[in-house]
Amino acid sequence: MAKDAQKQGYHHGDLRRALVEAAIPLLRTGGPDALTMRALARAAGVSPMAAYRHFEDRAALVAAVADDGFKRLHARLRAAAESPERTLRKPQQTARAGLQAIALAYVEFALEHPDEYRVMFGSKLAADPAIAPQSRNEVFAFLREGIAMLQRQKLVRAGDPQAMAYTAWALVHGLVMLAIDGQVRGKGAPSPEELTLTATELLMFGMAG
Amino acid sequence: MAKDAQKQGYHHGDLRRALVEAAIPLLRTGGPDALTMRALARAAGVSPMAAYRHFEDRAALVAAVADDGFKRLHARLRAAAESPERTLRKPQQTARAGLQAIALAYVEFALEHPDEYRVMFGSKLAADPAIAPQSRNEVFAFLREGIAMLQRQKLVRAGDPQAMAYTAWALVHGLVMLAIDGQVRGKGAPSPEELTLTATELLMFGMAG
DNA sequence: AGGTGAATGTTAACACTGTAAACATACCTG
DNA sequence: CAGGTATGTTTACAGTGTTAACATTCACCT
Numbered sequence: 001m002a003k004d005a006q007k008q009g010y011h012h013g014d015l016r017r018a019l020v021e022a023a024i025p026l027l028r029t030g031g032p033d034a035l036t037m038r039a040l041a042r043a044a045g046v047s048p049m050a051a052y053r054h055f056e057d058r059a060a061l062v063a064a065v066a067d068d069g070f071k072r073l074h075a076r077l078r079a080a081a082e083s084p085e086r087t088l089r090k091p092q093q094t095a096r097a098g099l100q101a102i103a104l105a106y107v108e109f110a111l112e113h114p115d116e117y118r119v120m121f122g123s124k125l126a127a128d129p130a131i132a133p134q135s136r137n138e139v140f141a142f143l144r145e146g147i148a149m150l151q152r153q154k155l156v157r158a159g160d161p162q163a164m165a166y167t168a169w170a171l172v173h174g175l176v177m178l179a180i181d182g183q184v185r186g187k188g189a190p191s192p193e194e195l196t197l198t199a200t201e202l203l204m205f206g207m208a209g
Numbered sequence: 210m211a212k213d214a215q216k217q218g219y220h221h222g223d224l225r226r227a228l229v230e231a232a233i234p235l236l237r238t239g240g241p242d243a244l245t246m247r248a249l250a251r252a253a254g255v256s257p258m259a260a261y262r263h264f265e266d267r268a269a270l271v272a273a274v275a276d277d278g279f280k281r282l283h284a285r286l287r288a289a290a291e292s293p294e295r296t297l298r299k300p301q302q303t304a305r306a307g308l309q310a311i312a313l314a315y316v317e318f319a320l321e322h323p324d325e326y327r328v329m330f331g332s333k334l335a336a337d338p339a340i341a342p343q344s345r346n347e348v349f350a351f352l353r354e355g356i357a358m359l360q361r362q363k364l365v366r367a368g369d370p371q372a373m374a375y376t377a378w379a380l381v382h383g384l385v386m387l388a389i390d391g392q393v394r395g396k397g398a399p400s401p402e403e404l405t406l407t408a409t410e411l412l413m414f415g416m417a418g
Numbered sequence: 419a420g421g422t423g424a425a426t427g428t429t430a431a432c433a434c435t436g437t438a439a440a441c442a443t444a445c446c447t448g
Numbered sequence: 449c450a451g452g453t454a455t456g457t458t459t460a461c462a463g464t465g466t467t468a469a470c471a472t473t474c475a476c477c478t
Contacts, residue, residue, distance in 0.1 A: 011426060011473060032332075037465065047428050049466085054426090058465065114333075123241075124327075126391040136392070159407075163399050166387065167380070167408040174383030178375065182335040183345070190372050198368075199376040206415030220444060220455060246436060258437080259456050267436065 016054040016064075018044045023065040027115040032122060035062060056131075059123065063131035066120045070135035073109050073120075077142060080105030095155050096208075099146055100200050103172050107196045110176040117180065121173070143169055156207045164207060171203055172196070225263040225273075227253045232274040236324040241331060244271060265340075268332065272340035275329045279344035282318050282329075286351060289314030304364050305417075308355055309409050312381050316405045319385040326389065330382070352378055365416045373416060380412055381405070 012018065022043035026034050037058055038048045055061040080101050110117040126132045144165035150156040156164070178184055179192040190198070221227065231252035235243045246267050247257045264270040289310050319326040335341045353374035359365040365373070387393055388401040399407070 015426080036463085038463075048464095049429080050427050052466075118333075121386060121390060124323075124390055126394075137395075140392075160399070162397060163404060163407050164411070166384070166393060166399075166404055167411055170383030170387055170408060171376070171380045171412075172383070173386060174379030174381070175375070177330060177382060177386065178379055181330060181333055183349075184375060185335075186346075188371060190369070190375070195372060195375055198372050199379060202373070202376055202415040203380075203412060204415070206411040206413070224455080245434085247434080256457050257435095258458080261437075262455055 012044070012046060012050075015044060015046060015050060019051055019054065019061065020064050020068050023061075023068075024116065027065075027119065028113075031115050032119050035065065035119065037061065059125075059128070060131045062119060062123065063125045063128075063133055065116075066122070066125055067133035067135050069113075069116045069120045070133050070139055073106070074135060074139045074142060076105055076109050077102050077139065081146070095150055095153055096204055099150065099168075099204070100197070102143075102146065103168075103196055103200045104193065106172050107176055107179070107192055111179060111192060114180045117176065121177075140165065140169065150207075156204075168203065171199055175199055221253070221255060221259075224253060224255060224259060228260055228263065228270065229273050229277050232270075232277075233325065236274075236328065237322075240324050241328050244274070244328065246270065268334075268337070269340045271328060271332065272334045272337075272342055274325075275331070275334055276342035276344050278322075278325045278329045279342050279348055282315070283344060283348045283351060285314055285318050286311050286348065290355070304359055304362055305413055308359065308377075308413070309406070311352075311355065312377075312405055312409045313402065315381050316385055316388070316401055320388060320401060323389045326385065330386075349374065349378065359416075365413075377412065380408055384408055 019040050022040055023035055026039055026043060030039075037051050040061065041048045041051050044050075051061065055064065081098055120133070120136075126136065144161050147156060147165045147168065148161040151158060151161060175192065175196055179195075184190070184192060184195065228249050231249055232244055235248055235252060239248075246260050249270065250257045250260050253259075260270065264273065290307055329342070329345075335345065353370050356365060356374045356377065357370040360367060360370060384401065384405055388404075393399070393401060393404065
C-alpha cells in the first residue's frame with residue numbers, strides 16, 4: 001500500500017504528484033507568477049522545504065508541471081484525431097480534415113488553459129536536458145507521424161516530414177501565442193478559431209502538391 | 210540643457226531611458242529573470258526606489274523594455290525590406306522574395322537576442338492596455354501592409370490581409386519560439402534559417418492563388 | 419522481531435526581491 | 449527669490465528561493 005496517494009501522517013504518500021497537481025489551480029487563479037515553491041507546498045499542506053526532496057529547484061518543478069501539461073495536450077490531440085466529427089467547413093479528404101481537427105484541438109486546449117500553456121513554453125526548459133519535458137517530444141512525434149501519413153496517402157507533397165511538421169507546429173503555436181497575448185483582439189480581428197481555420201487552410205494549400 | 214542624458218548630481222537627466230537601456234546587458238548575461246527592479250537601478254547607479262518615479266511597477270518597466278525591443282525589430286525589418294539583396298534560393302518575383310527577406314530578418318533578430326525576444330512576448334503585456342507596447346502594433350501594421358502590397362501586385366490571392374498577416378506572423382513567431390526553446394536542435398533537425406526558408410515557401414505557395 | 423540506513427519532512431536562517439511610506443533635494447515657474 | 453513639483457533616498461515589511469541541521473518514518477535484512 002505504498003503506492004497510494006494518501007496524505008496523512010508524517011509522510012505524504014505521493015507528494016511529487018500532489019505538488020504537480022496543486023500547480024493547476026494555482027496557475028488558473030494567479031497566473032504563472034503564482035507558481036512558487038512555497039505556495040505549492042502550502043497548497044499540498046506541507047512545509048516549504050519538503051518540495052526540495054522531489055525537485056532540485058524551482059526550474060525542475062516548473063518543468064514537471066510543463067511535462068504534465070504536454071501529457072494532457074497529447075491526450076487531447078489523440079482524442080481529436082480519433083473522433084474527427086468536428087470537420088467544419090469543406091470536409092475535403094478526410095485525412096486532411098483530420099489534421100485540421102487536430103490543429104483546432106491544439107488551439108482549444110491552449111485557449112482554455114492559457115497559463116498552463118504559457119508555462120509549457122515559458123522558460124527555456126528544453127535547453128537543460130536534465131529537466132527537458134520529454135512529453136513534448138511525443139507531441140511532436142505525433143504531429144510528424146500525421147504529416148507522414150498524409151504523404152503516404154499522397155495528400156501532401158513529398159519532402160522532409162520533419163521540416164513540414166516543424167512548420168505546422170510553428171504555425172499553430174504562433175497563432176496560440178498571439179491569441180493568448182491578446183494580440184488578436186483588435187477590431188476587425190477574426191476569432192482565434194476562425195483564424196486557425198484559414199491559417200491551416202493556407203498552409204495545407206501550400207503543402208498539397 | 211534639461212533633455213541631455215547626463216548622469217551626475219542628484220538628478221539623473223534621463224533616468225527612464227537609462228533604465229531601459231541598462232536592461233539589455235542585464236538580459237544578455239542573466240536572462241529574463243535578471244531583469245529586476247533593484248538590479249536595473251543598481252546598473253543605472255541609482256537607488257532602488259528611483260525607478261518607481263518612472264514606472265508604476267515591474268510590469269510597466271518590463272513593458273517598456275519590450276516596447277524598445279519592438280522598435281528595434283521594426284527598424285531591422287524596414288532595413289531588410291529596403292535592401293533585399295539577401296534573396297537566397299529561387300529569387301522568383303522580387304516582391305515575394307522581399308517578404309521572405311523580411312521573415313529571415315525577423316528570425317535573425319530573434320535568434321541574436323533571444324532573451325530580449327522572450328521578454329517582448331513574455332508576460333501578457335498586451336492584455337493591459339495601459340502598458341501594452343504600442344510599437345508592436347506598428348510591426349504588425351508593417352507586415353500587413355506588405356501582404357496588402359503583394360495582393361495589389363496579384364502575387365497573393367485576394368482575401369482579408371489582416372488574417373493573412375496574422376498567419377504569416379504566427380508562422381514566423383512560432384518558428385522563432387521553437388528555435389529559442391532549443392526544440393529544433395534534435396538530430397536531423399534543419400537549421401533555423403533553412404527551416405524559415407522552407408516554411409515561408411510552403412506558406413507563400415498557399416497564399417499565392 | 420528488532421535494528422539500521424535511506425527516504426522523506428521540518429525548522430531556522432540568509433540573501434534577495436517588489437513595493438509602500440516618509441523624507442530630502444534639485445529644478446522650474448511665478 | 450519663493451514655493452511647488454519632479455525626482456531621488458532611506459527605511460521598512462512581507463514574500464521568495466535555497467542552504468544547513470535536525471526529526472521522523474519506511475523498508476529491508478538478519
